Amino acid sequence: MQQNKNALLVIVTGDVTMDWNIARHAHPSQEATEWTGEARSNLNWQYGSAALLAELITTMTKQLESDLPYTVKVISPDTPAQASFTLFNTCYVHSYAVWAQYRDKVPEKTERSEPHWRVERFLGLDLPSEGVAEHRGNPVPKRSANADIIVIDDSNLGFRNNKANWPEAISEPAHNVNAPWIIVKMSSPVAKGDLWSHLVAKVSDRLVAVLTIDDLRQSKIQVSARISWEKTAQELNWELTHNPEVNGLTNAAYCIVSFGTTGALLIPGRHNSGKKPTLLFDPLFMEGEWAPGKGMMIGKTSTLVASIVFQILLNRDAPDFKQGVQCGVTAMRHLQTVGYDGGTEPVTRLQFPTEGVISTLKNAEIPLAEAELQASTVKNSSQRLHWTILAASSHDSLESLSETIVLQGTKNTLKNVPIGKFGKLVTVDRQEIESLRSIQSLIGEYCTQKKERPLSIAVFGPPGSGKSFAVEQIALVANPEKIAEKTLTFNLSQFNDPDELINAFHQIRDIGLSGKIPLVFWDEFDSTLENKKLGWLRFFLAPMQDGKFQEGQITHPIGKAIFVFAGGTFPNVDSFMNLLSEEDLTQDLANKLANKKASPLDKKTIEEAKKIAKKLIKKISDAKVPDFISRLKGFLNVLGPNPQEDNKQNDPFYIVRRALLLRSIFERETPQLLDKDHQLRIDTGILRGFLQINKYLHGARSMESIVAMSRLGNRSHFSRSNLPPEKQLRLHVDPVKFIELLHKLKLEGDLLETLAKLNHLLFCKNLRKEKYVLGKITDEKTEPKTHSSLKPYACLPAHEKEQNRRAVRDIPNKLERFGYAMAPGRNNEADIVFPTDILEKMAELEHERWVKANMDENWEHAFITDKDNKLHTLLVKWDELSKDEKDKDRRLISESIPYMLRKAGYTIVKLSV
Numbered sequence: 001m002q003q004n005k006n007a008l009l010v011i012v013t014g015d016v017t018m019d020w021n022i023a024r025h026a027h028p029s030q031e032a033t034e035w036t037g038e039a040r041s042n043l044n045w046q047y048g049s050a051a052l053l054a055e056l057i058t059t060m061t062k063q064l065e066s067d068l069p070y071t072v073k074v075i076s077p078d079t080p081a082q083a084s085f086t087l088f089n090t091c092y093v094h095s096y097a098v099w100a101q102y103r104d105k106v107p108e109k110t111e112r113s114e115p116h117w118r119v120e121r122f123l124g125l126d127l128p129s130e131g132v133a134e135h136r137g138n139p140v141p142k143r144s145a146n147a148d149i150i151v152i153d154d155s156n157l158g159f160r161n162n163k164a165n166w167p168e169a170i171s172e173p174a175h176n177v178n179a180p181w182i183i184v185k186m187s188s189p190v191a192k193g194d195l196w197s198h199l200v201a202k203v204s205d206r207l208v209a210v211l212t213i214d215d216l217r218q219s220k221i222q223v224s225a226r227i228s229w230e231k232t233a234q235e236l237n238w239e240l241t242h243n244p245e246v247n248g249l250t251n252a253a254y255c256i257v258s259f260g261t262t263g264a265l266l267i268p269g270r271h272n273s274g275k276k277p278t279l280l281f282d283p284l285f286m287e288g289e290w291a292p293g294k295g296m297m298i299g300k301t302s303t304l305v306a307s308i309v310f311q312i313l314l315n316r317d318a319p320d321f322k323q324g325v326q327c328g329v330t331a332m333r334h335l336q337t338v339g340y341d342g343g344t345e346p347v348t349r350l351q352f353p354t355e356g357v358i359s360t361l362k363n364a365e366i367p368l369a370e371a372e373l374q375a376s377t378v379k380n381s382s383q384r385l386h387w388t389i390l391a392a393s394s395h396d397s398l399e400s401l402s403e404t405i406v407l408q409g410t411k412n413t414l415k416n417v418p419i420g421k422f423g424k425l426v427t428v429d430r431q432e433i434e435s436l437r438s439i440q441s442l443i444g445e446y447c448t449q450k451k452e453r454p455l456s457i458a459v460f461g462p463p464g465s466g467k468s469f470a471v472e473q474i475a476l477v478a479n480p481e482k483i484a485e486k487t488l489t490f491n492l493s494q495f496n497d498p499d500e501l502i503n504a505f506h507q508i509r510d511i512g513l514s515g516k517i518p519l520v521f522w523d524e525f526d527s528t529l530e531n532k533k534l535g536w537l538r539f540f541l542a543p544m545q546d547g548k549f550q551e552g553q554i555t556h557p558i559g560k561a562i563f564v565f566a567g568g569t570f571p572n573v574d575s576f577m578n579l580l581s582e583e584d585l586t587q588d589l590a591n592k593l594a595n596k597k598a599s600p601l602d603k604k605t606i607e608e609a610k611k612i613a614k615k616l617i618k619k620i621s622d623a624k625v626p627d628f629i630s631r632l633k634g635f636l637n638v639l640g641p642n643p644q645e646d647n648k649q650n651d652p653f654y655i656v657r658r659a660l661l662l663r664s665i666f667e668r669e670t671p672q673l674l675d676k677d678h679q680l681r682i683d684t685g686i687l688r689g690f691l692q693i694n695k696y697l698h699g700a701r702s703m704e705s706i707v708a709m710s711r712l713g714n715r716s717h718f719s720r721s722n723l724p725p726e727k728q729l730r731l732h733v734d735p736v737k738f739i740e741l742l743h744k745l746k747l748e749g750d751l752l753e754t755l756a757k758l759n760h761l762l763f764c765k766n767l768r769k770e771k772y773v774l775g776k777i778t779d780e781k782t783e784p785k786t787h788s789s790l791k792p793y794a795c796l797p798a799h800e801k802e803q804n805r806r807a808v809r810d811i812p813n814k815l816e817r818f819g820y821a822m823a824p825g826r827n828n829e830a831d832i833v834f835p836t837d838i839l840e841k842m843a844e845l846e847h848e849r850w851v852k853a854n855m856d857e858n859w860e861h862a863f864i865t866d867k868d869n870k871l872h873t874l875l876v877k878w879d880e881l882s883k884d885e886k887d888k889d890r891r892l893i894s895e896s897i898p899y900m901l902r903k904a905g906y907t908i909v910k911l912s913v
Contacts, residue, residue, distance in 0.1 A: 007070065007071045007072060007073045008070045008071070008072050008073070008148045008149070008313070009072075009073050009075065009146065009147045009148050009149075010057060010061070010072060010073065010074045010075070010147065010148065010149045010150075010151065010309070010313075011074075011075045011147040011149070011150045011151070011167060011169050012050055012053050012054035012057055012074060012075065012076055012077065012150075012151045012153075013050055013077055013150070013151070013152055013153075013159075013165075013166075013167060013170070014049065014050035014053075014077070014151075014152040014153030014154055014155070014159050014185075015049045015050055015093065015153055015154065015155040015156075015157040015158060015159045016047060016048070016049050016050045016051045016077050016079060016092065016093070016153075017047075017048035017049045017051075017092070017093045017094070017095045017125070017155070017157070018045050018046075018047065018048065018089070018092050018093065018094050018095065019045060019046050019047070019048035019052075019095045019097070019298065020043060020044075020045045020087070020094060020095065020096045020097070021043070021044055021045065021046070021097060021099055021340070021350040022041055022042070022043055022096065022097065022098045022099060022123075023041060023042040023043075023044075023099045023100075023117065023342070023348040023350055024039075024040075024041050024098055024099065024100050024120065025039065025040040025041065025042075025101075025348075042347050042348040042349070044348075044349045044350060045087075046350070046351055046352060047079055048095055048298070048299075049153045049155050049157075049302075050077050050151075050152070050153035050159075051076065051077055051079050052299060052302050052352060053151055053153050053185065053302045053305060053306065054074065054076035054077060054151075055076075055352070055354055056299075056302055056303065056306040056352075056354060056357070056358065057074055057151065057306055057309055058074045058076065059354045059355065059358050060306055060309070060310060060358045060361070061074060061313070063355075063358050063359065063362060064310065064313075064358075064362055067314070067362070068313050068314065069314075072313065075147075090128055090129040091128055092128060093125055093126070093127055093128060093157050094125065094126040095124075095125050095126075096122075096123035096124060096125075096126070097119045097120075097121065097122050097123060097298065098119070098120045098121045098123060099117050099118065099119055099120060099340065099350055100117075100118070100120040100295065101115035101116065101117055102115065102116050102118050102293050102294050102295045102339075103115050103116075103293070104116065104292045104293030104294075104337075105293065113292075113293075116292075116293070116295070116337070116338060116339035117339040117340040117341075117342050117348075117350055118293075118294070118295025118296060118297055118336075118339045118340070119295060119296040119297060119298060120295060120296075122296070125157075127157070146169065146174060146178070147169040147180045148180055148181070148316070149180055149181045149182075149183070149309060149312055149313070150169055150170060150173075150180050150181070150182045150183070151182075151183050151185070151305065151309060152170070152182065152183070152184045152185065152195070153185045153302075154184055154185065154186050154187060154193075154195060154196075155185075155187045156187045156188065156189065156193075159195070160192075160193035160194060160195040160196065161193050161194045161195070163194060166195070170182075170195075170198075170199075173202050173203050175202075175203075179203050179205070179206045180203070180206060181206050181208065181312050181316070181319070182199060182203055182206060182207050182208070183208045183210060183305055183308055183309060183312075184196070184199065184207070184208070184209050184210065184252075185210050185211070185301060185302065185305045186209055186210065186211040186215065187211070187215050188215040188216075188218040188219065189218070189219060190209075190211055190215060190216060190219060190246060190249060191209070191246060191248035191249045191251075192248075196248070200248070200251040200252070204251050204252060204253065204269070204271065205253050205271045206253060207251075207252040207253050207254075207269075208252060208253060208254045208255075208256065208308065208321075209249050209252045209254070209255045209256070210256045210258065210301065210304060210305050210308060211249075211255075211256075211257060211258070211301075212257070212258045212259075212260070212301055213225075213236070213257055213258065213259050213260075213287060216236075216239075216246065216257060219245050219246050220243070220245045221236075221239040221243055221245065221246055222235065222239070223235045223236045223239060225286075225287060225288075226286045226287065226288065226289070226437055226441065227433075227434050227437050227438060228286075228418060228420075228430055228433050228434045228437065229263075229279060229281045229286065229371075229389065229418045230387060230388060230389060230418070230430055231430075231434060232259075232286075232287070233265055233277075233279040233281075233373055234373065234374070234387070236257060236265055237265065237267065237277050237373055240255065240257075240267055249267075249269075250267065250269045250270055251269060251270060252269045253268070253269050253271050253272060254266065254267065254268060254269060254272070254321055255267040255269060256304075256308070256321065256325065258300075258301060258304055259281075259286075259287040260287055260288065260290075260300060260332070261282075261290045261291070261300070261329060261332050261333050261336055262281065262282040262285045262286060262287050262288070262289065262290045262329075263279065263280045263281035263282055263287070263325075263329065263368055264280050264304075264325045264328075264329070265277060265278070265279055265280075265373075266278045266279075266280065266321055266322060266325060276372045276373060277372070277373040278322060278370055278371070278372055278373065279370070279371045279372075279373055279389075280322065280325050280326065280329075280368040280369070280370050281368055281369055281370075281371070281418065282367065282368055282369070283369050283414065283415065283416065283417060283418055283419050284419055284421065286437075290333070291336065292336060292337045295339070297335055297336050297339070298340075298352075299335060299352050300332045300335060300336065303328060303331045303332050303335055303357055303361070304324075304325070304328035304329070304331075304332060305328075306328070306331075306357075306358070306361065307324045307325070307327045307328030307331060307361055307364075308321065308324040308325075308328065310324065310327070310361065311323055311324035311327075322370065325368070326364060326366050326367065326368055327361050327364035328361070329367055329368060330360060330361065330364035330365055330367055331357050331358075331360045331361040331364065333367065334356060334357060334360040335353065335357050338353055338356060339353075340352060340353060341353045369389075369415065369416040369417070370416075371389045371392060371393060371416075372392070374387040374392070388430040388653075389416075389417050389418055389430075390417045390418075390428050390429075390430070390653065390656070391652070391653075393416050393417055398652060398653065398655055398656055399655060399691070399692070401413070401656065401659075402655045402656050402658065402659035402691050403659070403687060403688075403691065405656065405659040405660060405663055406659050406662050406663050406666070406680060406682075406687060406690075406691070407679060407680045407682070407687070408678070408679060408680075409663055409667075409678055410426060410660065410663070412678075414428055418430075418433065420432065420433035420436055420437065422436055422440065422470075422473045422474050422476070422477050423472075423473035423474075423476040423477050424473055424664070425466075425469065425470055425473040425474075426660050426664065427657065427660060428653070428656055428660070429639065429653045429656065429657055431637075431639070432638075432639055432657075435636050435637055436470065436474055436636070438634065438636075439457060439471075439474050439634055439636050440474045440477060440478045442455070442457070442633060442634045443455065443457075443474060443475060443478040443479065443483075443562060444478040444479055446560075446562070446633075447478065447479040447482045447483065447517060448479075451560065452547050452557065452559055452560060453544075453545070453546060453547030453558070453560075454520075454543065454544060454547060454558060454560070454561040454562065454563045455560075455561070455562050455563065455633055456544045456563045456565065456631055456632050456633055457471075457562070457563065457564050457565070457632065457633060457634045457635065457636065458525075458564075458565045458566075458567065458573065458576070458632050458634075458635045458636075459471060459564055459565065459566045459567070459635070459636045459638060460566075460567045460570050460571060460572045460573050460575075460576060460635065460636070460637050460638070461567075461571065461572070461637060461638035461639065461640055462571050462640055462642065462699055463568070463698060463699055464640065464696070464698040464699020464700050464701040464702060465638045465639065465640025465641075465642075465699045465700065466638055466640060466661075466699070466700045467566045467636075467638045468487070468489065468521050468523070468564075468566065469700075470636065470638050471487075471519070471521065471564050471636070472487055472519070475487075475519050475562065479517075482516065482517050483516065483517045483519055483562070484511050484514075484516035484517060484518050484519060485516075487519045487520075487521055488504075488507060488508060488511070488518055488519065488520045488521065489520075489521040489523060490504045490520070490521070490522055490523065491523040491524055492522060492523065492524050492525055492527050492529075492536050493523075493524040493527040493568065495536075498529070498536075498539045501539055501549070502549065502551050504520075505543065505549045505556065505558060506556075508520055508558055508561050509556060509557075509558060509559065512558065512559035512560060512561060513559070517560045517561060517562060518561045518562070519561075519562045519564070520561055520562065520563050520564065521564050521566060522540075522563060522564065522565045522566065523566045523568070524566065524567070524568035524569075525537070525540075525565040525566065525567065525568075526567050526568055526569050526570060526576075527568060527569075534625060537624050537625060537627075537628040538624040538627075538628075540563075540565075540628065540631075541624060541627055541628065541631065543558055543563075544563065544628075544631040545631055547559065547561075565632075571644075571645070572637045572644075573635045573637055577629070586606070586609045586610050590605050590606045590608075590609035593605050593608060593609055639651070639654070639657060640657070640699045640700060641654065641657055641658045641661055641696055641699060641700055641703060642654060642695050642696055642699060655691055655692070658690065658691055658703070659691060661700055661703060662690055662691070662703060663680070665703060665704055665707050666680055666682075666707070669704070669707055669708065670707065670712050670718075672712075672714060672715070672716055673712070673715075673716065673717070673718055675716075680718075681716060681717040681718065682717070682718040683717075683718060683719050683720050684746075685720060685741070685742040685743060685744070686718055686719075686720060686723065686742065688741050688742070688744060688746075689738045689739075689741040689742045690703070690706075692741050693733050693734070693737060693738050693741060694734065694737055695733070695734070696732060696733060697731070697732050697733065698732060702731075702732035702733065703732075705731070705732050706723075706724070706729070706732055706733070709724040709728060710722045710723055710724055711724075720742065723742075726739060736819070736911060739821075739911050740816050740819075740821055740911055742821075743821030743822065743823050743909065743911065744812050744816060744821055744822070745812060745822045745906070747808055747809050747811070747812065751904060752805055752808060752809070753805075754904050755808040755811075755900055755901075755904055756793070756801065756804040756805045756807075756808050757793045757804075758899075758900035758903055758904065759804045759807055759808055759896065759900060760789075760793045760796070760804050761793070762892075762895075762896040762899065762900060763789070763804075763896075764789075764790055764791075766888065766891065766896075767787050767790050768790070770785070770884075771784055771785060772784070772785045772786065772787045772790055773785070773786055773787075773790065774786065774787065774788070774790040774791055775787060775788060775790075776788060777864070777865065777866060777867070778865040778867070779864065779865070788865075788867055799857070803853070806849075806853055807846075807849075807850070810846075810849050811897055811901075814842050814845055814846065814893075815908060817845070818834075818838050818841070818842065819910060819911050820832070820908050820909065820910055820911065821908070821909055821911055822901060822906050822907075822908060822909075823906065823907055823908075823909045824905065824906060824907075825901070825902060825905055825906050825907040829907055831898040831899075831902065831907070831908070832898065832907070832908045832909070832910065833894075834893065834894060839890060839893055839894055840890070842893045843886065843889035843890045843892070843893050844878045844889075846889050846892060846893065847878050847881065847886075847889050848878065850874075851874075851875055851876075854870075854872065854875060855875065857870070858870055859871070859872055859875060860872075860875065861873070861875040861876060
């Protein structure tokens with residue numbers, strides 16, 4: 001890179017703080033309020049805010065000099081020498097923090113790391129005296145003009161509204177090609193004050209705002225935290241676009257909202273309206289979750305700003321801000337991990353680890369995934385739920401992705417999508433992640449409160465969906481130290497009398513008295529009692545509300561507990577809540593009555609449904625359903641491995657849920673099937689059957705059972721001969737469909753091309769039998785008859801080659817529809833003969849497929865075929881074809897398909913169970 005002799009000028013200015021660091025050396029046996037002469041503390045200070053930023057950028061330009069296309073001069077704020085500075089200097093803002101040493105857990109090791117200095121507690125700020133308020137913010141020399149980059153630390157400590165301290169480079173910035181890049185590190189309140197208004201008016205097209213999500217949340221905005229990356233990003237983008245409290249940030253060229261060490265949202269401003277916002281995120285961690293150990297850190301956002309400046313230095317015309325975020329997060333993680341430098345002197349002197357941070361920034365890895373954001377124009381739009389990073393990033397089909405998950409595991413497959421990991425439960429479904437995280441947060445918050453009554457949660461899902469497993473895993477990660485390890489489970493459908501609940505409540509009490517919070521699973525809470533639907537609910541009202549139960553004349557406290565009510569008859573919370581709405585209940589009953597009668601939904605059916613609904617509402621009220629629901633603090637819908645019956649269109653990710661569950665089963669139950677690289681050894685047909693079967697009769701239990709029933713033993717490969725007998729499969733899946741999937745071949749690559757060539761070869765052979773010759777157009781009325789496709793496959797135009805491939809791809813579909821499948825051929829095996837009625841239906845289907853494929857490409861019917869103008873005589877219904885044309889399709893099914901499959905090494909088999 002050629003060096004430019006002209007130095008590039010960087011000005012760093014803004015608010016300056018004096019950061020006083022109290023290093024606390026705690027004695028191991030010392031209590032927080034206990035005095036002991038053995039405890040030690042040291043006090044020292046360093047520059048913060050704009051001065052720290054200047055130090056970072058100065059060190060960076062020196063370390064990275066060889067990477068830059070020009071020399072760089074950095075002008076820093078005026079600051080006093082450390083030797084002349086005292087704690088009582090009233091001209092500056094003083095910041096105070098208590099620091100402690102933390103030893104982090106080292107993965108896969110019992111011993112902890114070396115101690116790292118991190119912030120234990122922030123003590124706050126000491127602002128300058130009223131009489132010297134004009135000294136707030138330390139300016140660079142006033143005559144610093146014509147800067148190339150200006151970096152401003154706006155901590156809302158006076159600089160933003162003190163124009164007297166602004167250098168000329170800010171007061172009168174250059175315009176057009178000479179305009180400087182201005183990076184503003186902003187604190188709350190954001191996009192406010194004289195400085196921001198001035199910059200927007202003068203240099204908005206070169207203005208970059210960098211701020212944290214915590215500062216932004218102090219404004220009047222609503223942005224969720226730790227629910228899902230998609231939800232957080234879409235809500236944040238909506239607020240920045242539409243909320244007048246903060247949408248002034250979009251007047252900048254770019255706005256970067258930092259989520260700390262886990263990511264950022266890069267939002268192009270109004271000057272870059274053609275660009276989409278980009279979410280940079282850690283797939284495994286949400287904001288605040290990535291941390292090597294305990295303790296907080298000062299200077300993370302300054303590190304990010306330094307990384308942004310570095311990218312501008314590398315390319316002033318088109319800085320790579322995404323790379324700036326990536327490198328910045330890597331350096332922030334280094335800072336959070338190593339902590340402040342304690343020095344080598346006998347007395348601790350805490351200092352920002354500038355050299356190490358900049359070195360890491362230079363050699364940064366790429367820790368974050370990236371996703372272009374799908375914006376929502378309505379704040380509470382349900383459209384938000386439909387956008388998922390998984391769907392947007394799956395360039396291949398979900399089917400292909402699911403196969404790779406099972407074969408290779410999540411670590412090597414799901415690198416660029418958010419992963420929800422809750423103990424042994426892993427999911428990538430956005431709806432599941434949001435539900436699970438919400439319940440995790442609810443349980444975690446409850447464990448820290450002093451409330452002595454149970455936390456009540458309802459869990460819904462079809463049988464075998466894994467309701468109890470999901471809740472156990474959430475509790476495990478929410479607070480494993482306080483929640484009892486063993487779950488208490490009581491199936492109410494097996495209870496005969498409400499008095500049996502007393503023994504259950506005593507068991508719960510016993511665990512609570514041991515100091516742990518019991519996790520209690522009330523299974524099938526919606527079962528009947530004394531022939532009354534939902535009859536058990538009224539017996540839980542007092543324990544849920546007051547945390548007490550009655551035994552004779554004695555009232556016993558239950559104490560803290562987590563009650564999980566698992567439904568057995570309601571697949572989701574909506575179906576349960578509909579019990580409270582006469583309108584919804586009527587509609588649901590009317591639909592069921594119409595289906596039962598196999599008649600349209602008429603007025604008479606609706607009136608009948610209304611009468612039934614009124615009676616049910618009365619029973620529901622008597623069963624205390626409204627009172628029960630009012631005591632619930634949350635709910636969870638567990639989706640399970642089957643597609644949602646009432647929402648199939650919006651549940652495309654069921655196949656991914658199956659893949660994650662299946663991989664987990666193989667890792668847990670049959671580890672011998674994994675090779676040294678953790679690749680699963682399994683027949684492709686079996687894998688297809690597991691993933692694509694229409695329904696598991698007993699949910700996840702059926703998947704586990706089929707693996708357990710298979711004769712795997714110590715085998716290292718799961719082959720078709722290991723499967724249980726077909727009749728045994730009937731317990732868990734539709735055996736006919738499973739076997740169909742087992743034999744179904746995926747036609748692609750060389751096999752597809754081989755069969756396409758054979759298909760065309762047989763087509764030409766039949767044409768020659770009918771005395772056709774090659775002609776420019778297809779015309780059966782000439783003598784001799786001509787056909788434009790009577791040529792070698794290699795000479796066909798691209799669209800005709802694709803027509804042959806489409807015909808071949810559809811072979812398995814036609815066979816499957818009538819109970820046949822492709823299978824590897826054996827020697828001396830005779831071709832199958834289709835019954836006449838099936839042959840006729842297959843031939844008709846082939847013609848309909850051909851017509852649809854051509855119509856989709858805008859072909860039209862004509863009395864003379866003209867391929868150049870997309871006209872064809874055969875674009876008519878099956879009944880309108882001549883006998884000769886129908887015979888062509890019949891021969892394709894009865895002769896051509898078996899012949900070309902045999903040539904390719906395959907045959908057709910009849911499936912039976």
